[in-house]
Amino acid sequence: MAAPRTSSSRPCVLLTGFDAFGGETMNPSWLSVQSLHGRRIQDHTVVAAQLPTVFDDSLVELKRLLLLHKPALVICVGQAGGRAAISLERVAININDARIADNASAQPIDTPVINGGPAAYFSSLPIKAMLLAIRHKGIPAEVSQTAGTFVCNHVFYGLMHMLAKQRGFKQTRGGFIHVPYLPDQGQPSLPLDSMVQGLRIAVMTALKTGKDIASGAGALD
Numbered sequence: 001m002a003a004p005r006t007s008s009s010r011p012c013v014l015l016t017g018f019d020a021f022g023g024e025t026m027n028p029s030w031l032s033v034q035s036l037h038g039r040r041i042q043d044h045t046v047v048a049a050q051l052p053t054v055f056d057d058s059l060v061e062l063k064r065l066l067l068l069h070k071p072a073l074v075i076c077v078g079q080a081g082g083r084a085a086i087s088l089e090r091v092a093i094n095i096n097d098a099r100i101a102d103n104a105s106a107q108p109i110d111t112p113v114i115n116g117g118p119a120a121y122f123s124s125l126p127i128k129a130m131l132l133a134i135r136h137k138g139i140p141a142e143v144s145q146t147a148g149t150f151v152c153n154h155v156f157y158g159l160m161h162m163l164a165k166q167r168g169f170k171q172t173r174g175g176f177i178h179v180p181y182l183p184d185q186g187q188p189s190l191p192l193d194s195m196v197q198g199l200r201i202a203v204m205t206a207l208k209t210g211k212d213i214a215s216g217a218g219a220l221d
């Protein structure tokens with residue numbers, strides 16, 4: 001389910017979340033980005049859209065959204081059960097290795113996201129500055145070195161490949177953020193309002209920050 005295109009002439013920030021999967025009835029990634037749809041942040045209009053938790057189809061929809069909205073900034077968001085903090089992903093790898101089936105019953109094992117693509121792409125978001133800004137508001141956050149090998153990593157890698165190769169997107173920054181469970185889903189968890197606030201801060205920081213800060217990850221923990 002994609003949000004409608006906004007009529008604003010302001011530049012756009014595209015946020016994506018996923019539909020529920022794995023027997024869950026909700027997905028905090030979608031609920032959190034949906035809460036920001038239509039917001040104005042740093043003179044940019046936020047557009048939220050939902051991606052299917054399906055290999056390949058998720059990238060078809062993401063490409064459609066990129067071409068439709070031509071965003072200045074793209075942050076894809078996914079659920080990471082078992083994590084206790086908002087996770088700012090550093091790197092996407094060119095591998096699908098699904099522990100469970102996706103919502104179309106596909107379960108690729110050891111296949112590339114993009115045939116012939118590079119082994120990995122790094123986020124172009126200022127993840128260290130975003131980390132400090134989110135933590136400054138008392139919201140748990142971390143830099144993560146792995147986005148897994150399920151649909152989240154698939155979308156993260158596909159996004160960065162599109163931004164690198166698609167004409168007109170070389171200046172567009174992008175990356176991926178994982179959010180924990182909601183309290184109703186289990187523990188560890190984070191309340192929805194904390195996720196929404198953390199994502200809003202992440203967007204604001206990414207729009208305000210040119211070059212990321214140089215602090216090492218260890219110094220931030």
